[in-house]
Each structure stands twice: as C-alpha cells, then as structure tokens.
Amino acid sequence: MNPSPAASTKCEFSFTVNGEAKNVLAHPMERLLEVLRNDLGLTGAKEGCGEGECGSCSVLLDDMLVNSCLIPIAQANGTSVVTIEGMSAHSLMKPLQESFLECGGAQCGICTPGMILAAAHLLDKKLDPTLADIREGLAGNLCRCTGYMQIFEAVAKAARGRAAP
Amino acid sequence: MRADPADYRLVSPGSLQGVLSLLAAEPAQWLPIAGGTDVMVLYSAGKLANRNLIDIWNIPELRQIEVFPDRISIGAASTYTAVRNHNVVAREFPLLATAASWTGGIANQNRGTLGGNIANASPAADSLPALLIYDAVLTLISVRGERRVPYRTFHTGYKQTILAADELILNISLPRRFSKYFSHARKVGARNAQAISKVYLAALGQVANGAIRDVRLALGSVAPVPLRLNGTEKMLTGKEIAPSLIDAARKSVLKEIRPIDDIRSTARYRSAVACNLVTEFLAKLAAEGATA
Numbered sequence: 001m002n003p004s005p006a007a008s009t010k011c012e013f014s015f016t017v018n019g020e021a022k023n024v025l026a027h028p029m030e031r032l033l034e035v036l037r038n039d040l041g042l043t044g045a046k047e048g049c050g051e052g053e054c055g056s057c058s059v060l061l062d063d064m065l066v067n068s069c070l071i072p073i074a075q076a077n078g079t080s081v082v083t084i085e086g087m088s089a090h091s092l093m094k095p096l097q098e099s100f101l102e103c104g105g106a107q108c109g110i111c112t113p114g115m116i117l118a119a120a121h122l123l124d125k126k127l128d129p130t131l132a133d134i135r136e137g138l139a140g141n142l143c144r145c146t147g148y149m150q151i152f153e154a155v156a157k158a159a160r161g162r163a164a165p
Numbered sequence: 166m167r168a169d170p171a172d173y174r175l176v177s178p179g180s181l182q183g184v185l186s187l188l189a190a191e192p193a194q195w196l197p198i199a200g201g202t203d204v205m206v207l208y209s210a211g212k213l214a215n216r217n218l219i220d221i222w223n224i225p226e227l228r229q230i231e232v233f234p235d236r237i238s239i240g241a242a243s244t245y246t247a248v249r250n251h252n253v254v255a256r257e258f259p260l261l262a263t264a265a266s267w268t269g270g271i272a273n274q275n276r277g278t279l280g281g282n283i284a285n286a287s288p289a290a291d292s293l294p295a296l297l298i299y300d301a302v303l304t305l306i307s308v309r310g311e312r313r314v315p316y317r318t319f320h321t322g323y324k325q326t327i328l329a330a331d332e333l334i335l336n337i338s339l340p341r342r343f344s345k346y347f348s349h350a351r352k353v354g355a356r357n358a359q360a361i362s363k364v365y366l367a368a369l370g371q372v373a374n375g376a377i378r379d380v381r382l383a384l385g386s387v388a389p390v391p392l393r394l395n396g397t398e399k400m401l402t403g404k405e406i407a408p409s410l411i412d413a414a415r416k417s418v419l420k421e422i423r424p425i426d427d428i429r430s431t432a433r434y435r436s437a438v439a440c441n442l443v444t445e446f447l448a449k450l451a452a453e454g455a456t457a
Binding site for chain 2 (some may be wrong): 008025028029030031032050051053058064065066067069070071072074075077102118121122124126136138139140141
C-alpha cells in the first residue's frame with residue numbers, strides 16, 4: 001500500500017533551547033527527546049516509556065508542557081523549548097528545589113525533571129492550587145519511588161511559600 | 166524494535182490548501198499528524214506502517230474555535246486544553262469539557278486534538294460519547310469541496326470511518342441547545358488519570374412533571390464503535406423513573422452493547438458496569454434532573 005519511501009533526507013531545523021538559538025541537522029521524524037539528549041547534550045529529559053505515559057521526558061514547548069518523546073523535531077522548528085537545565089532561570093526553581101528537598105519529593109531522580117517542569121507549568125497558571133489541581137497537574141508524571149504524597153506536598157509548599165506576602 | 170527516522174518522511178506544507186493538494190495528488194499515501202499523541206506512540210514502538218507523514222499541527226483553519234448564535238464550531242486540530250478551557254464549551258457542553266479533562270495528563274491534553282480522537286476512531290476514546298449525544302456535525306474537506314455529515318454516521322466499524330483518502334476533518338460543530346439538560350459523565354478505568362477507559366458513560370436528560378422528557382445515553386468501550394443507546398433512550402422517554410423502569414433499562418442496555426474481553430477488561434465486567442452506570446445516571450436524573 002505504501003510506496004517504498006524515498007529515504008528521508010536530513011534537514012536543518014532552527015529553534016530556541018533555554019534561550020539560546022540552535023540549529024540542528026536531523027531527519028524530520030527524529031524525536032525532540034533524542035535531539036535534546038544526543039545532539040545538544042541536554043540529558044535532563046529522560047526516556048521512560050517512550051509513549052507519552054510517564055512524563056519523564058517533559059519539556060516546555062512555547063510555554064506548554066509536552067512529552068518530548070512524542071514531538072518530531074520538524075514540529076519543534078521555530079519554537080522555544082525549555083528543559084530542566086534551563087529552569088535555573090525560572091523564579092519558581094529555587095522554591096521548588098527547596099520544597100522537594102524538604103518534603104522528600106525526590107528519591108532516585110528519574111522523574112524529578114518532569115515533576116519540576118509539570119509543577120512549574122501548573123504554578124505558572126494557578127496562583128493558589130488545591131490538592132486536586134496539583135494531582136491533576138502532575139497526573140501525567142509517574143514516580144515509582146515516593147508514592148506521590150511527598151511530591152504533592154512539595155508542590156503545595158512551594159505554592160504556599162510564593163503566596164505568602 | 167525502535168523506528169529509524171531515516172525510513173520516514175514528514176512534510177509540512179504549512180497551509181490547508183498545501184495539505185489538501187498533496188492528499189489529493191497521492192491519495193492514501195500520506196498520514197496526517199497533528200499533536201502526535203497517537204501517531205508518535207506507534208512510531209516509537211516501530212509499529213507505524215505508513216512511512217509518509219504530513220504535518221497538520223500548525224494549520225490555522227484547523228485550530229479555530231468559533232461561536233455562532235446557534236452552534237459552536239471547533240477546529241479539528243483544537244487541543245483538549247483549548248477545548249476544555251473554552252468558556253462556551255465549559256458552560257454549555259460540560260460533557261465534552263469533562264471528557265477533555267479526563268483524557269491523558271496535561272502534557273497529552275496540550276498536544277492531543279479532538280479531530281485526532283475522531284479520526285483515530287478508538288471505541289475507547291473518551292470524547293466521542295459526548296459528541297454523539299450533543300448531535301455533533303463534522304465538516305470534511307478535500308480539494309473536491311466540503312461536506313457536512315452527522316458524526317453518528319462517521320464510524321462504520323472497528324477503526325473504520327467514512328473519511329475518504331483525500332479528506333481531512335475540518336471542524337466539529339455542536340448545536341447550542343443542550344445547556345438546560347442535566348448532564349452526567351462517568352469514566353471507569355484502572356486509574357483516574359492517564360488510564361484508558363474500561364467503560365465510559367456520557368448522558369443527558371430532562372425530567373418534566375415527574376416523567377423523562379428527553380434522555381440521551383452514549384457509552385465508550387462496549388462496542389466496536391462509540392455507542393449511542395437509541396433503543397434504551399426510546400424505551401425510557403415519557404416514563405417515570407421507578408425501580409421497574411430501571412430494571413427494564415438494564416435489560417435494554419444489555420441488548421444494545423457488544424462488549425469484548427481485552428487487555429483492559431472483560432465482556433462480563435463491562436456489561437455489569439454499563440448497566441450500573443446507566444442506573445446511577447437515572448437515579449441522579451430522578452433526584453436532580455427536575456430542577457435542571
């Protein structure tokens with residue numbers, strides 16, 4: 001049914017990663033996750049399930065939380081991507097890091113970059129999230145260590161710290 | 166076995182005309198990809214048979230949500246996030262907003278699209294029962310022109326649809342006449358978030374003078390296609406909600422559904438739960454529907 005495809009040729013794609021302009025040469029169906037990890041050396045985003053279920057490859061693409069394992073690099077052309085490495089510039093990074101440490105929200109660390117990005121994405125949209133908001137905001141990020149309660153508490157604590165005058 | 170990106174082409178015409186022209190020039194050769202939440206899963210697993218993909222993610226006509234006096238038109242590549250956050254959808258079509266909020270996690274809602282859910286044609290898709298009971302109308306477009314079809318005629322069998330090889334779903338139109346109905350949705354799955362449904366119910370009803378004036382029931386994951394329970398609805402209309410009517414409704418539901426055993430559940434479990442969900446809805450409709 002399908003014609004034997006003309007072998008795909010590599011194309012140049014341009015996008016911004018953590019504020020820096022980047023050009024990469026890649027096949028259009030190369031996944032953003034691989035380009036970040038292999039071409040750009042940004043290994044904060046992890047491959048967990050490779051099917052958009054676990055959230056360990058989370059990044060922000062034009063300020064939207066996405067699974068980078070589901071983005072062909074051609075669809076990232078012209079966008080702005082923020083990975084966990086670029087979050088050091090984010091105002092929520094310090095309170096989130098501190099509350100994750102205090103509450104035991106990070107154990108083995110595989111899910112942590114995605115958890116932090118999902119939490120920041122939630123707190124950017126909701127000033128005073130309820131526990132239900134936090135559970136929903138992090139529902140796409142799986143953790144096999146903590147049992148989640150410490151992570152929810154860490155996000156709540158970061159939100160409270162921010163809301164305090 | 167992981168797919169090799171060198172084996173796949175992905176072209177981005179960047180305009181609706183460009184996409185439609187290529188679909189017409191080489192029909193059935195190009196698989197549209199919007200947010201990729203279905204296509205990329207198959208691709209990553211090395212199971213995507215189609216080697217030629219055409220990008221429809223950034224086509225403005227497919228992303229518009231327009232409100233008219235009598236209907237709302239939702240561009241087929243509108244994301245679940247855009248759908249659930251739209252104030253008219255949230256206010257007048259709560260079953261669709263709810264289904265969007267229950268589909269995947271936030272990251273998948275930011276990429277997954279309503280048109281993709283329709284075209285992918287999974288009987289377990291959570292947004293499709295809502296479209297059935299809101300009388301959705303699809304506009305399909307190709308270089309040959311546009312045609313409007315009732316959504317209830319779109320699925321012809323398991324993963325089979327009436328979409329022609331050169332066509333795209335342009336938009337989904339919902340008539341604005343359901344805001345006074347009592348509405349109820351219930352998803353039964355292994356986990357609240359992310360999990361695919363074992364059984365899904367979307368329902369609307371109106372009660373007047375103690376009797377059911379209108380009722381609309383649709384179930385997911387109980388048949389090869391998302392299923393509207395036409396027979397059960399007809400049997401219920403005009404009747405007072407009483408234990409005997411609920412018994413009759415349960416029997417009618419069992420006659421209409423065609424559940425199967427699969428990795429997520431069994432036919433027996435799905436039959437029991439489908440009946441229980443309809444019972445729960447009728448009890449709520451009796452208690453709360455009269456004031457809606």
